[in-house]
Each structure stands twice: as C-alpha cells, then as structure tokens.
Amino acid sequence: MASTAGRPSRVAKLPPRERILDAAEELFQSEGIRRVSVQAIAEKAATTKMAIYRHFETKDVLVAEWMRIVAADYQAAFDRVRMEYPGRPREQIMGLARFIAEGLPAISHRGCPFINSLAELPDRSHPARQVIEEHKAHQTRRLVGLCAEAGLPDPEQAAAEITFVLEGAQVSTQNGSIDRAGDRLMRIVEGIVDRHRSALDASRPAVG
Amino acid sequence: MASTAGRPSRVAKLPPRERILDAAEELFQSEGIRRVSVQAIAEKAATTKMAIYRHFETKDVLVAEWMRIVAADYQAAFDRVRMEYPGRPREQIMGLARFIAEGLPAISHRGCPFINSLAELPDRSHPARQVIEEHKAHQTRRLVGLCAEAGLPDPEQAAAEITFVLEGAQVSTQNGSIDRAGDRLMRIVEGIVDRHRSALDASRPAVG
DNA sequence: TCCATGCGATACCGTTCGGTATCGTCAGAG
DNA sequence: CTCTGACGATACCGAACGGTATCGCATGGA
Structure with a gap:
C-alpha cells in the first residue's frame, strides 16, 4: 500500500494536522484511547509518528485536543x-433530546466519548479530563438556563433529571440492556417537560 | 480466623485466590483495568505473579471473575x-434507588465498575463483557418484573426510565456535573413511581 | 538558483507489560 | 518419615508502546 507515495496529485490532501486529528477521532471513538497507539494513528492518517509529534507534544495533548473538538x-x-426554535425553550429541550436519541444507534457499539474517556483516564490531572469536566459543567449550566427559560419551577432539578436520562440512555444503549432506547428517551423527556408545564406562564418573552 | 492458627505472626491470611481477588477488586476499581498490571495485583495481594497465573489462566479471566463477583x-x-419489603414492590423500587443513591459518594472519583469496564474493554469477545451484558440483561428483567408487580401500566417503559436515571446519576456523579445527585435521584425515582401509580389509580393526570 | 523548512521513512531507545520457566521450601497426607 | 503439591521468589522472553534521532526529499519563497 505504500507504493503510492510521492504522487503529489493524490486526493486533495488536508494538511497533516487535520488528517491526524481525523484519524485520531475515528480510532479513539471506535477502539478507545489507550488501545490506540500513536503508530496506528499515523498509519490511518497516512503519515508517520514523527509528524504527529511535530504537531502535538505528547499523545495526551492529542487526546485533549480531540476531546476539545x-x-x-x-x-x-x-x-x-x-x-x-427561537424563543421556544420547550422545543429546544425536545430538540436536544432528539439529537441524543438520533445519535444512539451510532454509538451502540462504543458509547459516549465523554463517558468512555472518563473511564479510560482515571488520572484527574490528565489534560483531557479538564476539558471533559469543563464541558459537562458548561452543558449543565446551559440546560439549567433552558429549564428556567421554560418556566419550570425547579430548573436545577429538571436539568438534573434530563441530564440523568440522557446519560443513562447512552450507557444503556451501549450495554444493550434497553431496547428501543431512542423512542423511550423521547417519551421520557416529553413526560418531564409536560409534567412541569402546568406551572408554565404562557406569557413569557424570550431571553435576549 | 482461628482455623489457620499456628503462625499468627502475620495477619490472618486468606487463601491466595481470595487475596488475589480482593487485591484485584480494589485496584481495578480505583485505577481501572488496563492501568493495573498483574505485578501490581500480586504485590497488593502479598504474593507473586506466578501464583496469580496458577489460579487464573490469563489476566482477562481474572477480570471476568472480578466482574462476576x-x-x-x-x-x-x-x-x-x-x-x-416483601410484597411491597413500590418500596422495593425505592429501596433499590436508595441503594444506588447511597453508593454514589463512594464512586464519586471513579465511576460504576460496569460502565467503566465497558469503556475499557471495547472488544465484545472479552469474557468480562459477556458477564456485564448478561448481568445488565438480568437486572433489567428483574426491574421490569418489579414494575409489573407494582401494577404499573407500562412496566417496560417504567423500567427503562428508572434504569436511565440510575445509570445517569452514576455518570453525572463521576463527571461532577450534578451536585446533590443522591437527593435528586431519590426525588426523581419517587416521582416516576408516583406518576405511574396515579396513572393507575385514576386515568386523569394527577400532578398539579 | 539556492536554501530553509516541513514532511515521510526508518531505525532506535528505554520502559512496561503479559506470560513462562525454574528452583527452593514448606505443609499436610499416606 | 517420605512423597506430593501448592506456594514464594526470581529471572527471563517477546511484544508493544511512547517518544527520539536522523536522513533524504520535495517545495516554495527570496
């Protein structure tokens, strides 16, 4: 396979850094972080280990960069x-749930990259872990805000409930314990929003 | 502890196989499977690598045995x-939720061993994965039965909702995105049971 | 034209790991 | 007492990994 080297008119090649990140994304997702060697990433990116270390100080830095993406x-x-759905927080929440539900089949073999990486990187000082925790905190903050916009009486509790259900749907899909998880997830989130709707103030302008 | 008397110079030693499993359990839980070497397990069990391989064909078999435990x-x-709570399925469900909720602080650093192991063992043919999936399927079956016993109109859906929430509470505790996850979890499961129950008592929505 | 630079290829280093071979020892069964 | 089998200790092997050094080449700017 290495015989095609030297041809400058190959398929429009991305710069090496992009190819490396693409290859890393694919391999990390499908095989896991620690099971993928730098050598394997280099081969999939049609480059070499040296090129990777020219762009990323260490493998851990590459992992963190992938997490960031x-x-x-x-x-x-x-x-x-x-x-x-501008100004319609309820539909926004359902849209978020639908985004997760539709992504479930794609992660049925391997699970959510955040959950998996958390398990693969028990070292809290790993650069990728800070990215994950920061992202999760940010996401929770946004979801709480969304629930508040929707007029739910206890936004923190509602956000926690939605978060639990979204995360749980992903791990349950991964271990195959629940079938039709996507449909069930949509029904559940619908129920969460509906349950709090009686307290919803119909005259509520969107937050700018 | 009195059976192995005669040389009490050391702590009452369990047979090597038990010591190995104890050490493996502790290390796998705190450090992860792949990060723990057989050598490290041997040292913590106050024995040697050879003794481990006398009792377990490979490391993977030891991992599977741990999962089974x-x-x-x-x-x-x-x-x-x-x-x-004999004959009271609702209290049984709440008891199960409490068991998970009370276990959350203990797994706050490292998460649920099943979820973590699933992430660390992407190979579906790994012996431990079969243990996990079998266990999860069994657990789901029991939970569905419990919901049916409780007279919930849609036991599968109720079990899915409870499962999602239980799993989600664990991963959210691990990544630190939700505070007071235990309290929130209890409130949520309570709400699930109450909601399905009121749907059983009367056909009209009860929560106001 | 020349040279700096990024890149691909390869060889290499030190470490760690799963797993094996060997040997001395000690306890218990006969 | 002797035999047997499990155990502890140690040394070792081959493979894989993260990371480095080096060289040749192609390209593009001055």
Missing part, C-alpha cells in the same frame, strides 16, 4: 437546536 | 432489598 461539535449542535 | 454483590443487594 468533540465538545465543540456538541456545543455546535446545541446552538443549532437553540436557533431552530 | 461485582455482579453477584449487586444481585445480593437487590435480593436484600426485595426481602426487606
């Missing part, structure tokens, strides 16, 4: 959902 | 809860 993607999805 | 402990706790 995953977190950014997630935040972008959150933003997209918010913009899709 | 954890699953058995969990099942025992389930049984204890059931016997504590």
Whole structure:
C-alpha cells in the first residue's frame, strides 16, 4: 500500500494536522484511547509518528485536543437546536433530546466519548479530563438556563433529571440492556417537560 | 480466623485466590483495568505473579471473575432489598434507588465498575463483557418484573426510565456535573413511581 | 538558483507489560 | 518419615508502546 507515495496529485490532501486529528477521532471513538497507539494513528492518517509529534507534544495533548473538538461539535449542535426554535425553550429541550436519541444507534457499539474517556483516564490531572469536566459543567449550566427559560419551577432539578436520562440512555444503549432506547428517551423527556408545564406562564418573552 | 492458627505472626491470611481477588477488586476499581498490571495485583495481594497465573489462566479471566463477583454483590443487594419489603414492590423500587443513591459518594472519583469496564474493554469477545451484558440483561428483567408487580401500566417503559436515571446519576456523579445527585435521584425515582401509580389509580393526570 | 523548512521513512531507545520457566521450601497426607 | 503439591521468589522472553534521532526529499519563497 505504500507504493503510492510521492504522487503529489493524490486526493486533495488536508494538511497533516487535520488528517491526524481525523484519524485520531475515528480510532479513539471506535477502539478507545489507550488501545490506540500513536503508530496506528499515523498509519490511518497516512503519515508517520514523527509528524504527529511535530504537531502535538505528547499523545495526551492529542487526546485533549480531540476531546476539545468533540465538545465543540456538541456545543455546535446545541446552538443549532437553540436557533431552530427561537424563543421556544420547550422545543429546544425536545430538540436536544432528539439529537441524543438520533445519535444512539451510532454509538451502540462504543458509547459516549465523554463517558468512555472518563473511564479510560482515571488520572484527574490528565489534560483531557479538564476539558471533559469543563464541558459537562458548561452543558449543565446551559440546560439549567433552558429549564428556567421554560418556566419550570425547579430548573436545577429538571436539568438534573434530563441530564440523568440522557446519560443513562447512552450507557444503556451501549450495554444493550434497553431496547428501543431512542423512542423511550423521547417519551421520557416529553413526560418531564409536560409534567412541569402546568406551572408554565404562557406569557413569557424570550431571553435576549 | 482461628482455623489457620499456628503462625499468627502475620495477619490472618486468606487463601491466595481470595487475596488475589480482593487485591484485584480494589485496584481495578480505583485505577481501572488496563492501568493495573498483574505485578501490581500480586504485590497488593502479598504474593507473586506466578501464583496469580496458577489460579487464573490469563489476566482477562481474572477480570471476568472480578466482574462476576461485582455482579453477584449487586444481585445480593437487590435480593436484600426485595426481602426487606416483601410484597411491597413500590418500596422495593425505592429501596433499590436508595441503594444506588447511597453508593454514589463512594464512586464519586471513579465511576460504576460496569460502565467503566465497558469503556475499557471495547472488544465484545472479552469474557468480562459477556458477564456485564448478561448481568445488565438480568437486572433489567428483574426491574421490569418489579414494575409489573407494582401494577404499573407500562412496566417496560417504567423500567427503562428508572434504569436511565440510575445509570445517569452514576455518570453525572463521576463527571461532577450534578451536585446533590443522591437527593435528586431519590426525588426523581419517587416521582416516576408516583406518576405511574396515579396513572393507575385514576386515568386523569394527577400532578398539579 | 539556492536554501530553509516541513514532511515521510526508518531505525532506535528505554520502559512496561503479559506470560513462562525454574528452583527452593514448606505443609499436610499416606 | 517420605512423597506430593501448592506456594514464594526470581529471572527471563517477546511484544508493544511512547517518544527520539536522523536522513533524504520535495517545495516554495527570496
């Protein structure tokens, strides 16, 4: 397979750094962090170990960079959902749940990258862990705000309930204990929002 | 402790196999599976690598055996809860939730061993994975039965909701995104049971 | 044209790990 | 007492890994 080297007119090649991150993303997600060697990432990125270490000081730094990208993607999805239903926090919450529910089949073999990475990196000082915890805290803050916007009487409790259910749906999908987890998840979140709706003030302007 | 008298110079020593399993349990839980070497287990068990390989063919077999023990402990706790409230499935469900909630502080640093091991063993053919999936399936079956006993109109859905919430509480505790997760968990499960129960007592929505 | 620079390839280093081989010892069964 | 089998200790092996050093080449700017 190495015989195609030297051809400059290959498929429009991304710069090595992008290829490395793409390859790392794919391998880390499917195989796990510690099971993927730098050598394997280099091969999948059609480059070499040396090139990787030219762009990332250590493997841990590369892992943290990958986590940052995953977190950014997630935040972008959150933003997209918010913009899709402006001023309608209830629909925003349901959109977020739908985003997770639709992603369940894709992670059925391997689970959520955040949950998995947390398990694979018990060292709290690992750079990737700070990214994860920061992201999770940020996400919780946003969800609490969303529940408050929706007029739920106890936004923290509602956000906790939604968070538990979203996370639980992912791990239960991973271990295969619950079938049709996506449908069930949607029904559950719907129930959570509906249950608090009686206290909802219909005349509530959107927060700018 | 009196059976092995004669040389009380040391702490009453269990047979090597027990010591190995105890040490493995402690290390796997606190450090993770792949980060713990067989050598480290041997040292903590006050024995040697060779002794470990005399009792377990490979490290993977030892991991699976540990998983089996954890699953058995969990099942025992389930049984204890059931016997504590005979004929009262609602209290049994709450007892199960309390068992999880009370265990949250203990796993705040490292998470649930099942979830973590699932992340650390992406290979579906790993012997420990079969133990996990079997255990989770068994647990789900029991929970569905419990919900059915409690007369909930949709036991599968109720069990899924409870499972999601229990699992989610554990991962959220691990990543520190939700505070007072134990209290919140109890309130949520209480709400789930009450809600399904009122749907049983009367066909109209009861929560106001 | 020349040179700096990024890149691919390869060889290498030190460490760790799973797993094995060997040997001396000690306790208990006959 | 002797035999047997489990145990502890140690040394070792081969593989894999993270990370480094070095060299040759292609490219692009001056």
